[in-house]
Amino acid sequence: MSHAFDILGDPVRRRILELLADGQRASGEIVEVIASEFAISQPAVSQHLRILRDSGFATSEADGRRRLYAVAPERFNEIDAWVGRFRRMWEPRFEALATEVARGKKAQREKN
Amino acid sequence: MSHAFDILGDPVRRRILELLADGQRASGEIVEVIASEFAISQPAVSQHLRILRDSGFATSEADGRRRLYAVAPERFNEIDAWVGRFRRMWEPRFEALATEVARGKKAQREKN
């Protein structure tokens, strides 16, 4: 399975997820918005939707001849976990820990 | 400036940042690790380092003929903010809020 960031490394897919963030939407509605914002065709959007489905970022459900898409939260964990590695570097409340890590690093450098 | 996810949508760059996460490292050390893990050349790594510098994910400092790289935390905020939109969907403690949002959405759908 490809890495979460590989999937999100595309502005169209990010935008689609933003749309889904405030509720499920039919493919057609998504196409409408995306096509106008990015000037791409229906199949192009459909292909992005497929990638989002296949990668587990979205789910789809049939509703007559429409397909309702929704965010599938699971994979967002992955991103959060990855970013977590760096959180102490920019979140003030992790400052103490950061300092400690820096000290350890300095000591390590001095060994070399 | 390109979106944070566009920069992170590359496994080599992600790995480089992981290496920097636990302390600054010289270009050469990074090349050593990355070249062995991804089988790419020194210039390839150097170009990724440039992208990380230019995009504000890393900083570099001269140290003799070496260049010490370190994580620049600023842009991680951006990722966290974006993921924040979805956090209520997978973090249990945001459940109540999620329910409320869903209710609002349902009401909105019924208006159309």
Add this chain to the structure above:
DNA sequence: GACTTATATAAATGAGAGCTTATTTATTCT
């Protein structure tokens, strides 16, 4: 000053990701 080491830049190449057009599948309407 010549040589080596460390890193960056330039130019050219190639693979893949995303796009387009055309078509297919599925569902609803008359």
Add this chain to the structure above:
DNA sequence: AGAATAAATAAGCTCTCATTTATATAAGTC
């Protein structure tokens, strides 16, 4: 059943982006 609508898939094209080789810059070493 036939036409229309909604969405997905197929096949081919293009262009971006990561890579390579070759070279340049800069700092130490002898």
